[in-house]
Each structure stands twice: as C-alpha cells, then as structure tokens.
Amino acid sequence: MAKRPSKQSGHKAGALSAQITVPAFEVKQGDVEFFVFKLLASRLWPMVSINRRSETEDRGYQRVLSNARVEAVANHIRAGRPLPNNVLIALDKATFDAQAGTLTIPAGKDIGWVIDGQHRIAGAHEAAGDEDIELCVFAFVGVDQEFQIEQFVTINREQKGVPTSLVYDLLSHLPSRKRPADVANERAAEIANQLRNDTKSPLSGRIVVTQSPGKGQISITNFVRKVAPLVHPDRGALKVFTLPEQEQIIANYFSALKDTFSEQWAKADNIFLRTVGFGAMMNMFEEIFAIVLSAQRGFTVPDIKEVLKGMAHFDFSQWSLIGSGNKAEMEAAQEFRTDFNRSRAAAPSGKRIRL
Template sequence: MAKKQARQSEKKSGGLEEALSIEALPITQGAHTFYVFVLDAKTLWSFVSISRRHDEKDEGYQRVLSNSRVDSAVKFIESGEPIPNSILLALEGATYNTETKKLVIPPGEDVGWVIDGQHRLAAAHMAAEQGKDIELCVVAFVDVDIQFQISQFITINREAKGVPTSLLYDLLKHLPGERKPAEIANERAAEIANVLRKRENSPFRDRIVVTSSPRRGSQLSITNFVRKLAPLVHPERGSLRVWTLQEQVGIIDNYYSGLKDAFPDQWALSENVFFQTIGFGAMMNIFEEVFASVFASKGRFRRSDVAEEFAKIASFDFKQWSSYGSGNKAEMEAAQDLRLDLSRAKAGDQSSPSIDLG
C-alpha cells in the first residue's frame, strides 16, 4: 500500500525545467480572456503552486488540505468515476500562439497558481502515484494579480449560489453506495462550525480553529467540535436532524450564549472551562436533556431560556473537573455532575410550597 500523503499546511511550490506547450482554447468574457485545456494530473501537479492561508498570518488564500477529503476523492477516481469539474489556475508569463493554438508556459518556479480545485488536483496526483493518472480539465488566467485571484476564490467558494444542503441530503438517498450517514453528519457539523466561528456576536466567534492548535481555555479545534456535534445532526438518529442548517446554527449559538449569561465569572476566566475539552464535552453531553427540558417548558430555545435553565445551578463548582483527567470517561463524569445538580435544583423548585401573600 502506498504511504499516505502527509497533511499539507504550508505553501506547495512547483515549477518547470523547460517550457511546456499545450493545445488550448481561448475564451473571452467581458474584459478577461482565459484558456481552456486538458492535462494529465501528474504533469499538472508538478508545476503548480498553492498559496495556503494561516490563521495567524495575513498571507495566502487557500484552505489547509484535508486528508479525509483527498482520500475520499482518490477512492472516487480509483473506482473509475469521472471528475468533470475544472481546475482553475493563474499562470505567470504564459503566451498564446494564435497560429498553432498552443499555450506556452515558461520554465521556472511558481509559474502556475491554483485558485480553485486543490483537493481534486491533490487526489488526482495521489491516484497517479498509485498507477491511475487521469486527465483534468483546466481553466487558466494569465498574468492576473493576487487581488484578482482572491476575488475569484471568494466568488467560487462563498458568493456563488450553491444548491441548498437540505436538497443534497434529500437526494443522497437516491444514490446507494455514496456518502455514509456518519460522513454526512461530520460535514454538517463542520458546516455549522464554520458559520459559528465567523458569525458576529457568537460565543464561538474566532474560537473554533481550523489550521492551528487551539489555545487552552479559549479555543476549540474544529475536530473536537465536530466530534461532539456530529451525533446531534446525524441524518438518521440525531436529535437536531429535523431542523434546518440555519436553525441548527441558531440552537447551538443560543446554547453557548445562554451559558455565557448564566456563568459570567467562569466565562471571564482566561482558561474558560467551556472551551476546554472536558468542559465542551460535558456541555454537549447534556445538551439533548437541556434542549428537551427548555423546549418542553417554553416551546422555544432562546438564549434567555438557556440562561434561565442554568441559572438554577449558578453556584456550580467547575473546579472539581480539574481532577477528572481527560477522555470520554472524564467528559461523562463531568456531565453527570451537571445533570445531578440540575435535577436537584428542579426537584427543589417543585417541592417548594407556593405561598399566596395576596
């Protein structure tokens, strides 16, 4: 078995030792001309470069390469399925000969930058290394600046109107052998994480990190977030599966906003337990019970409703969790602490006599 490709987080550099001549079709749209051609994955991968974005650096624009996404695409290619989507490039110093109808890419490093399609290209490259080199459709702009490249990247990945996720989920049942429910749950959980970490005024704003290690007590890794949220949005058995993406985002946002209001002293600490692995795990372990309780009594799940629920145990001692260690067992024990205190608080409310002083 071929060695698994390491996760790539830095810039990927490529180049040509000698000029590459390719038959291409020029297309003009508005003020821009681009070129369409076909090239095998092995050759394409060898000369392109990829500028990857960092959480802490104001440079690059591509996301970090996801091994799981690449591995999935490799299997897709090896099964004989087509990848008709094009790879979008920005070429440096290339020239087009109208007589020969060939695009000539000059020798050198960084002569071509990937604007869109890095995961497809990486998967095709890996498949080629394993003996299945496929041809890829390529669309290339020539001598465009970084602002233009970023503009194209944003347009493709954010502003272009996509198919509603709910429709994709509904259609997947007609494609036997496609993504498993667990994979769909992970994708939905990651989608929620990406919305929340960019959402203004969300307690998760800039607290879910994708490309770097989280700071203890102030950030969560997207892996940890997805680990705990995916079961809740599982398309077959998740308690939040009947809600839309927007509603799921709102529910989780309100849940943590309510915690912030109920436990302001804990939230103000530099090492906020709610953003430690044990704390986040515990809070998500009791989420379904809290959601059911609040929704049953209020018929809604607002931030204020969550705060009111947890205000019943406002004096809860979170320091005791520091001795629990880590792992699923510790998260379960911490959740049980919360569960017991909430149960006692509710029992106390129900047993307290009501006195009419009126």
C-alpha cells in the same frame, strides 16, 4: 510521488524537475488568452505553488488548505465518481506551438500558481495512489499577482452555492450517492454556520472556518466532528427535530454552560472552546439532554441551568493538563459525569431530578 497534502498555511512551493510538453489549445476572450490542457493529478500537485494569505502580513490570497475537504475529494474519486470541474492556474512562463497544438512548460521552482481549485488538486493527488485521474487545467501565462487576485476574487465573490435546504430535499433522489454520514456532516456544518453568524448565539464569532482557531474559538471541523453524530438521520439523538430546532437546542446548551460557569466562560482561553473541553461537554450532551427533558419537560436555557446548578463549583483546571484527543475528552467527560451524578444524588429530596 510528492509528499501527501496536509493542512497548511503560508506559501506552498511547487517545482518541475524537467520541462513538459502537453497537447493544448488556445482560447481567446477579448484581450485575454488562456490555454486548456489535461494533466494527471500526481504530476500537477507537485509542480504548482500556492500563495496563501497570511494572517499577520498583507500578502498572499489563497485560504488555508483544509484536510477535511481534501479527504472528501479523495474519497469521492476513490469511489469511482468523476470530478469534471476545471482548475485554474497561472504559469509564469510557457510557450504555445499553434501548429503542433502543444504547450511547453519549462522546469524550475514556483513555475505555476493555483488561482482556483487547490482542494480539488490536492484531493486528486491524495487519491492518486488508488486512482490517478486527469484534471482539466485552464492556464493563464505570464500574468502578475494582481491579475491572479482579481480572478480569485471574481470567482469566489460571484459564485452562488445551492441552498442547503434544496440539497437536503434532493438527497432522497440520490440514495446511492449520499451516505447518512455525509448528510449528518452537512447538517452539522449548517448549524455551525448559523450559530457563528447569529449575534445572539453564545457561539457568535467563536467558530472559525478558514483559519486555525485562536483562544476562545473552535474550528468548524471540530464542531462538525462532535455535532454530526447527534444529527445523524438514522441514529442521532436529535434526528427527530427540525434544523431550526436542532440549532436552538445546541445554542441553549451552550448558553446554559455560559451562564452556569460564567467565570470559566469569561476567560480568554475558555475551556469549553478548547478541543478537550468542547469534546468533553459534547460527550455529556446526550445524558444532560435526556435528564433535562425528563426533569423539566423542556430544554430551554433555564431548564438546563436548573439541572446544572449543582455543578457551579466544578473545577475545570485539571482539564488543561490531560492533553487532547478522544481519550482525553472521554476522561474529562467522566470527571464531569462523576461529579454531576454526585450532585444530583445529594440534591434535596423535594428537588430531586426525576428520572
């Protein structure tokens, strides 16, 4: 079996060591013809190539492969659920025998290119060790890259996603199909998309979806990882709030951090938007949220800044030296917590935060 799919950019080279012949049928639409056949995921992924878009050069057209999406597809298949969508590829060379009803694909490298469905193919291949499913493949033969890009753009520009609000409304009818953790992830992703697209949000343009985050940015995967537990429908600290309220709470929190630690926020490599800093401050969120609500009876930006003002001196420089991962985030959060508790204890009695 080929190497497990992983998040990657650039060209993914596929290869076929020996030619294969598969049952197929021809479909004609106007002046265009394509072929339909089925192939096991364990055979399809290794043979196809992916021409991914370069961030620095004018070449390629596919997005970066997302590990989270691949794993979601794989888990869907492992759970015994069907994946009825077709995938669309372009074969450089293939011959169709109309009398036999077969399509022969010759051996070689870069013999087939994925136009639509890279995450489905990769996820199905990921699950193949447990359940190797057949995928329905639509294949053009002998088409150039311009034609491939045209198909890719048409598919991705014209398709309309179901509104998330409708998905949430329908989830109650599928209790065995949608886990609370899935609902939390979807809700966190919706909050991320709202905040990154809202020009008034402190995270406007700061959350990236299709590429690796640069300085002053975080990935949507990282955002969802830390926010989903807060909006978990069973146990999240923000579960009782509506979606707009949850969005506003998160926005207010980061606006207050931006104002309180303005010098740090202004840096190109903003510590709050690095994995360790974002993780640490999200680890602190529930504590700060509870204290602000108790002391200020609200969670507006001024409310949060009033509670955090004693921390304006905090030195974040050490956070750059402790690495990344959950352990580093917990260590950074504990440093902040210790200083935070010290500053609260030292506050004048007349201004002491009420607990």
